[in-house]
Amino acid sequence: MKKLVAGLVQQSCTADRSANIERSAASIRKAASNGAELVLLQELHLGPYFCQTENPANFDLAEPVPGPSSDAFASLAAELNIVIVASLFELRAPGLYHNTAVVFEKDGSIAGRYRKMHIPDDPGYYEKYYFTPGDLGFHPICSSVGKLGVLVCWDQWYPEAARLMALSGAELLLYPTAIGWDTNEPDSERRLMLDAWTTIQRSHAIANGLPVICANRVGFEPSSAGGGQGLIFWGNSFIAGPQGEFLAKAGGDADEVLTAQIDMSRTQTVRRNWPFLRDRRIDAYRDLLLLYRD
Numbered sequence: 001m002k003k004l005v006a007g008l009v010q011q012s013c014t015a016d017r018s019a020n021i022e023r024s025a026a027s028i029r030k031a032a033s034n035g036a037e038l039v040l041l042q043e044l045h046l047g048p049y050f051c052q053t054e055n056p057a058n059f060d061l062a063e064p065v066p067g068p069s070s071d072a073f074a075s076l077a078a079e080l081n082i083v084i085v086a087s088l089f090e091l092r093a094p095g096l097y098h099n100t101a102v103v104f105e106k107d108g109s110i111a112g113r114y115r116k117m118h119i120p121d122d123p124g125y126y127e128k129y130y131f132t133p134g135d136l137g138f139h140p141i142c143s144s145v146g147k148l149g150v151l152v153c154w155d156q157w158y159p160e161a162a163r164l165m166a167l168s169g170a171e172l173l174l175y176p177t178a179i180g181w182d183t184n185e186p187d188s189e190r191r192l193m194l195d196a197w198t199t200i201q202r203s204h205a206i207a208n209g210l211p212v213i214c215a216n217r218v219g220f221e222p223s224s225a226g227g228g229q230g231l232i233f234w235g236n237s238f239i240a241g242p243q244g245e246f247l248a249k250a251g252g253d254a255d256e257v258l259t260a261q262i263d264m265s266r267t268q269t270v271r272r273n274w275p276f277l278r279d280r281r282i283d284a285y286r287d288l289l290l291l292y293r294d
Contacts, residue, residue: 012219
């Protein structure tokens with residue numbers, strides 16, 4: 001496939017799961033009407049980002065895959081004849097949960113899944129309480145629109161993850177995301193954080209010669225801890241080409257549907273001019289297996 005029209009959905013979420021699914025579905029339909037053959041949804045898009053606190057009741061939000069929510073997106077993929085990448089709280093077994101991205105093929109079948117590998121544990125992002133680290137490794141998912149290097153949120157800060165996907169033949173990097181500012185974060189720090197977040201993902205595009213699609217959520221979500229605490233998700237979702245160039249970019253304060261045409265053949269052209277894979281010194285990288293070199 002030389003040309004691919006890709007789309008993403010950036011949206012705010014409420015506690016009404018059915019309403020969230022309906023809004024996501026409406027946005028997917030809009031992207032499909034604009035020609036999208038692949039649509040990426042943001043991280044944990046079925047409801048509010050529940051990892052702001054540690055609450056055992058939140059485990060009840062998890063579903064098996066296949067399950068009710070995945071069935072809904074599978075049906076939509078088949079109806080629209082597109083590939084959909086959805087992010088779900090997977091109940092794998094009693095007491096075993098994952099933050100999982102599922103790729104639905106054009107016929108509604110599951111092409112594959114990726115379980116988030118890097119799990120944060122920071123104020124407002126207590127994901128280690130909920131999610132077992134992924135056990136599927138960094139392997140692209142083969143689909144009718146290409147080999148998809150699906151990663152999830154915190155994975156986007158790690159060049160190793162993007163590189164391993166590229167070395168395994170990924171043709172696109174996709175990052176469903178839920179990231180924002182704490183309400184007490186000063187404006188100066190907010191600008192630095194957003195710029196760093198955009199830069200690191202564009203750098204993965206450049207270093208690997210691959211297009212990147214990132215879908216982030218948007219809007220303020222209060223913490224159940226109360227006291228005015230919460231997260232302001234900064235949106236700014238984007239689609240970038242293999243030199244990090246923006247092909248489409250959303251704003252920071254509203255629901256949006258983005259689509260862009262990606263020239264998949266440019267990866268070959270870019271890699272010929274910037275042969276980073278050719279010039280890697282794999283004989284000198286052994287210490288990357290160390291946590292830290294003292």
